[in-house]
Amino acid sequence: MNSRRPDDAPILQIEDLSVSFSTATGQVKAAENVCFKLYKGETLALVGETGCGKSVVASSIMQLLPNNAHIQGRAIYAGRDLLSLSEKEMSRIRGSEIAIVFQNPSLALNPIMRVSEQIAEMLQVRKGYPAAQSLELAGEMLHRLGLQGDDKMRMYPFQFSGGMNQRVMIAASMILSPRIIIADEPSKGLDGALAAEVMAEMARIKNQVGASLLLITHDLNLARNISDRMAVMYCGEIMEIGESEEIFSLPRHPYTAALLRCLPERGFQPIPGPSPSMIKPPAGCKFHPRCPNISEVCRRKPKMTRVEGRGTAPAGSESEIREVKCWRY
Amino acid sequence: MIPDATLCASPEIMPEAAECPDENKRQCCKREYSRTERISMSLCSAREVLRMQKMSLVGLLLFLSFVLMAVFSEELAPFDPWMRFEPYLLPGSEHLLGTNDMGNDILSELIYSTRISLFVGFAAALMATLIGTIVGLLAGYYKGMTDEILMGITDIFLMIPQIPLIIVIASFLRPSFWIVALLMGALWWTSTARVVRSRTLQVREMGFVQASRALGFSDLHIIFTDVLPNTCHVIAPKFLLSIASAMIAEASISFLGLGDPTMKSWGTMINFAFTRGGFINGYWWWYLTPGLCITLFVLCVVLMGFAWEEQERTNQRLE
Amino acid sequence: MSLTAKRASRYIIALVIIFTLNFVIPRAMPGDPLTNLLGEDVILTDSSVIELRSEMGLDRPLFEQYLDYWHGILHLDLGYSFHRHSPVAEIIFARMKWTLLLAVPSLLTGGILGTILGALAGWRSANSCQKASTAFFLAIYCTPPYFLCLLALYLFSFKLDIFPLKGFYDTGSAADIALHLFLPVLVMTLFSLSRNYMIMRGSVLQEKSSLYAAFARAKGLYDAEILFRHVFKNALLPIITLLAMDFGFILSGALFVEIVFSMNGMGNLIYDALLSRDYPVLQGSFLIITLMVVSANLLADILYSRLDPRVRWH
Ligand SMILES: Nc1ncnc2c1ncn2[C@@H]1O[C@H](COP(=O)(O)OP(=O)(O)OP(=O)(O)O)[C@@H](O)[C@H]1O
Numbered sequence: 001m002n003s004r005r006p007d008d009a010p011i012l013q014i015e016d017l018s019v020s021f022s023t024a025t026g027q028v029k030a031a032e033n034v035c036f037k038l039y040k041g042e043t044l045a046l047v048g049e050t051g052c053g054k055s056v057v058a059s060s061i062m063q064l065l066p067n068n069a070h071i072q073g074r075a076i077y078a079g080r081d082l083l084s085l086s087e088k089e090m091s092r093i094r095g096s097e098i099a100i101v102f103q104n105p106s107l108a109l110n111p112i113m114r115v116s117e118q119i120a121e122m123l124q125v126r127k128g129y130p131a132a133q134s135l136e137l138a139g140e141m142l143h144r145l146g147l148q149g150d151d152k153m154r155m156y157p158f159q160f161s162g163g164m165n166q167r168v169m170i171a172a173s174m175i176l177s178p179r180i181i182i183a184d185e186p187s188k189g190l191d192g193a194l195a196a197e198v199m200a201e202m203a204r205i206k207n208q209v210g211a212s213l214l215l216i217t218h219d220l221n222l223a224r225n226i227s228d229r230m231a232v233m234y235c236g237e238i239m240e241i242g243e244s245e246e247i248f249s250l251p252r253h254p255y256t257a258a259l260l261r262c263l264p265e266r267g268f269q270p271i272p273g274p275s276p277s278m279i280k281p282p283a284g285c286k287f288h289p290r291c292p293n294i295s296e297v298c299r300r301k302p303k304m305t306r307v308e309g310r311g312t313a314p315a316g317s318e319s320e321i322r323e324v325k326c327w328r329y
Numbered sequence: 330m331i332p333d334a335t336l337c338a339s340p341e342i343m344p345e346a347a348e349c350p351d352e353n354k355r356q357c358c359k360r361e362y363s364r365t366e367r368i369s370m371s372l373c374s375a376r377e378v379l380r381m382q383k384m385s386l387v388g389l390l391l392f393l394s395f396v397l398m399a400v401f402s403e404e405l406a407p408f409d410p411w412m413r414f415e416p417y418l419l420p421g422s423e424h425l426l427g428t429n430d431m432g433n434d435i436l437s438e439l440i441y442s443t444r445i446s447l448f449v450g451f452a453a454a455l456m457a458t459l460i461g462t463i464v465g466l467l468a469g470y471y472k473g474m475t476d477e478i479l480m481g482i483t484d485i486f487l488m489i490p491q492i493p494l495i496i497v498i499a500s501f502l503r504p505s506f507w508i509v510a511l512l513m514g515a516l517w518w519t520s521t522a523r524v525v526r527s528r529t530l531q532v533r534e535m536g537f538v539q540a541s542r543a544l545g546f547s548d549l550h551i552i553f554t555d556v557l558p559n560t561c562h563v564i565a566p567k568f569l570l571s572i573a574s575a576m577i578a579e580a581s582i583s584f585l586g587l588g589d590p591t592m593k594s595w596g597t598m599i600n601f602a603f604t605r606g607g608f609i610n611g612y613w614w615w616y617l618t619p620g621l622c623i624t625l626f627v628l629c630v631v632l633m634g635f636a637w638e639e640q641e642r643t644n645q646r647l648e
Numbered sequence: 649m650s651l652t653a654k655r656a657s658r659y660i661i662a663l664v665i666i667f668t669l670n671f672v673i674p675r676a677m678p679g680d681p682l683t684n685l686l687g688e689d690v691i692l693t694d695s696s697v698i699e700l701r702s703e704m705g706l707d708r709p710l711f712e713q714y715l716d717y718w719h720g721i722l723h724l725d726l727g728y729s730f731h732r733h734s735p736v737a738e739i740i741f742a743r744m745k746w747t748l749l750l751a752v753p754s755l756l757t758g759g760i761l762g763t764i765l766g767a768l769a770g771w772r773s774a775n776s777c778q779k780a781s782t783a784f785f786l787a788i789y790c791t792p793p794y795f796l797c798l799l800a801l802y803l804f805s806f807k808l809d810i811f812p813l814k815g816f817y818d819t820g821s822a823a824d825i826a827l828h829l830f831l832p833v834l835v836m837t838l839f840s841l842s843r844n845y846m847i848m849r850g851s852v853l854q855e856k857s858s859l860y861a862a863f864a865r866a867k868g869l870y871d872a873e874i875l876f877r878h879v880f881k882n883a884l885l886p887i888i889t890l891l892a893m894d895f896g897f898i899l900s901g902a903l904f905v906e907i908v909f910s911m912n913g914m915g916n917l918i919y920d921a922l923l924s925r926d927y928p929v930l931q932g933s934f935l936i937i938t939l940m941v942v943s944a945n946l947l948a949d950i951l952y953s954r955l956d957p958r959v960r961w962h
């Protein structure tokens with residue numbers, strides 16, 4: 001699974017990314033000091049409960065946030081900071097270098113355009129392919145994702161189920177062979193078997209072109225199955241990051257542990273206490289009001305700290321890095 | 330006449346358009362947005378709203394000054410508008426805008442005309458709003474067959490070419506502003522009815538309405554005490570836009586000479602200037618000033634109406 | 649009932665009701681129905697009054713008169729104008745082509761330019777150029793069309809003396825007609841443009857915050873590509889019927905433009921009929937205009953159902 005070699009430089013490096021939205025009720029701090037690296041060919045899962053800012057991180061990488069968003073930090077891709085690129089430069093990166101699968105496939109597709117055309121359009125606009133050839137390639141891609149048949153090609157999004165639209169979005173995200181695919185809840189709307197199939201196909205195409213995958217999901221088991229590494233997000237901050245297997249077998253952050261305990265096979269225990277406000281988040285460690293092992297020091301901001309992993313990779317290499325944002329380490 | 334277009338961003342833009350004439354289309358247009366999307370959309374346009382409000386403030390000031398002009402015509406006008414001086418005087422220190430063919434002072438005429446023009450606009454809009462509100466409330470509250478029939482009638486009214494119809498009817502009657510106002514009121518209620526209906530459809534499903542129904546209050550009681558107050562804020566902007574439509578229509582009809590010759594309105598002023606030599610002789614102060622007044626007044630009403638509508642839509646999205 | 653049948657019945661009912669209204673008006677209005685049907689100032693002897701009364705069927709029961717009325721309509725018989733001594737239908741059809749000559753080009757350019765400019769204004773709503781253009785069209789939108797004509801005439805004919813004051817032609821050559829038509833067509837175009845502009849702008853402003861527009865951006869489309877490949881059609885579809893409803897108003901505007909420019913079309917026909925109380929002509933014109941407006945609505949409906957796959961497939 002771990003196709004990444006330890007000496008690889010990261011393909012995407014997020015540094016200190018903070019995003020806030022000005023709203024009528026105040027500043028919504030949707031992401032704070034988010035740092036992570038995405039390596040070539042790897043799958044990094046970004047997990048966390050709903051509303052913690054996962055989609056916001058994804059959109060800010062693509063510069064797709066609305067005007068009321070204030071973004072700080074950097075997102076280094078191919079030596080350039082994506083956050084400071086112009087709209088024109090960004091349009092050359094979107095779709096062809098970095099592609100995104102949106103969370104709401106049925107709303108994200110143009111309701112009055114055939115699905116095949118929506119995919120083919122990318123080839124026409126970005127690569128200048130003729131229409132017929134683009135449509136053919138789009139059809140092939142749909143076929144690989146299990147939507148075959150001429151009739152499917154001619155359909156409109158409203159004639160498809162959510163899961164089918166999801167696959168159309170995935171096809172669109174991969175048609176230009178981007179180097180990074182950001183998939184926001186790609187398994188939503190697909191039932192178990194189909195989800196596995198689609199994810200497998202996605203992984204296959206991803207490996208074929210050597211792309212990296214940033215997988216955003218609620219589904220911890222999916223994250224465990226297909227990701228190499230995992231970042232756990234809580235209230236706009238990354239609390240823990242490390243190899244997926246390790247995080248599952250030995251969660252370090254109390255929040256990660258609590259999250260894992262929510263899983264049905266691990267006892268189905270909900271996290272006590274209410275979700276924090278994003279406008280006035282708790283001071284210090286944002287998890288401290290709900291934390292089982294709270295201490296005085298938790299009222300101050302903890303730092304991301306490296307802890308020893310027991311990874312399979314050679315000691316000292318990047319891959320075994322495990323970072324936790326908790327005073328206990 | 331002022332169509333249900335809006336100046337601003339919103340997911341439900343024109344309630345009309347989002348709510349297409351027939352059920353089927355309506356279903357297609359309807360979309361569900363996730364919570365985050367809803368919030369993000371509303372915030373996106375929040376700024377636009379602020380800007381709009383500045384515009385509407387300008388509109389409000391203008392509006393108020395016109396209303397003051399109508400109320401205090403006697404005090405403001407330098408002369409009685411029927412008083413006769415030498416005809417066709419050019420603008421000068423005595424008569425700022427000169428005099429017309431009858432020797433009336435044009436500035437005083439202009440000020441007094443505000444009264445009739447505004448009155449017709451308000452009366453027609455009031456009537457249109459009243460009819461539209463009742464039709465919308467009934468259609469939205471009872472749904473089913475009532476709704477079908479009332480909305481069918483609305484659709485038919487929407488197709489009547491209104492100004493030609495008013496011309497035909499008014500030509501049979503003695504010219505009077507009352508009749509013009511009445512006719513316009515009877516024809517311009519359709520868009521109010523549609524907006525009120527779609528709002529009523531929402532409100533009737535709300536908890537407190539359901540509760541009233543469970544408590545056994547009569548339908549009429551529920552409609553007027555529970556539903557109506559919750560539709561007021563969509564009615565108000567429609568009322569403003571109806572004023573605008575009515576003013577334009579009144580000006581057009583008076584221009585054809587169907588206005589009351591014993592009263593002065595901006596439209597009749599232009600009509601007289603046009604038919605009695607003011608236009609051919611190039612006395613711009615005679616026919617351009619009332620026209621500018623019409624445009625300015627309609628503009629400020631439309632600005633306020635649009636801003637208000639937008640505000641309501643934002644609020645509703647945040648709900 | 650199937651959807652098409654329902655829609656079709658709506659148009660038919662609308663027509664029947666409006667035509668019936670036209671039958672009722674002269675009979676319900678104060679005054680002698682005979683005068684109301686013939687027009688005022690028609691000088692008649694006593695014997696011819698009785699003769700006419702029976703010829704018009706006014707002495708028969710209302711229901712029979714009503715059937716007769718429909719019989720006439722179905723045979724394109726809109727009555728007789730005693731003022732002009734000719735059948736109303738003939739008069740109207742002779743005048744109509746001039747009105748269409750004025751209205752059709754301006755409606756088309758206004759429609760096309762209005763939607764495109766409006767779409768751009770909505771798309772770049774923060775751009776100060778677009779804001780200025782919106783303010784400009786909003787002002788036009790708030791102006792009665794005939795006043796727009798007066799303004800244009802004041803500017804171009806009185807002040808600048810570029811265009812002739814009135815009429816369709818002096819010499820009748822094509823260039824002459826074009827010169828005469830320029831100002832009226834310009835005003836009409838601006839007028840219908842401003843209305844389409846405002847409607848389209850509102851629609852695009854809404855659509856641009858939709859998720860599919862964001863996804864188009866995420867696919868690597870750039871600015872105007874997103875607008876014209878995705879947003880434009882989506883914004884246009886829901887307002888097609890709205891634009892059609894506006895058609896009646898724009899057509900009425902054309903009538904006023906003709907009056908100001910003294911052009912020999914329907915507008916002046918109505919104006920003259922109004923001055924001489926020539927009721928048959930007034931009513932006939934009303935019927936024809938209604939017919940045009942209803943067909944425009946029908947056309948828009950058909951267009952909509954062909955263009956929108958969501959309706960087409962249901
Ligand atoms: N445009 C916006 N304006 C204001 N607040 C926003 C905006 N977009 C997102 N937010 C806020 O940012 C926070 C994070 O939202 P985000 O969509 O990233 O959550 P998420 O982790 O993707 O949740 P989910 O799992 O439900 O998709 C939320 O509290 C949301 O309310």
Ligand SMILES: [Mg+2]
Nearest residue numbers: 054055103184
């Ligand atoms: Mg999300």
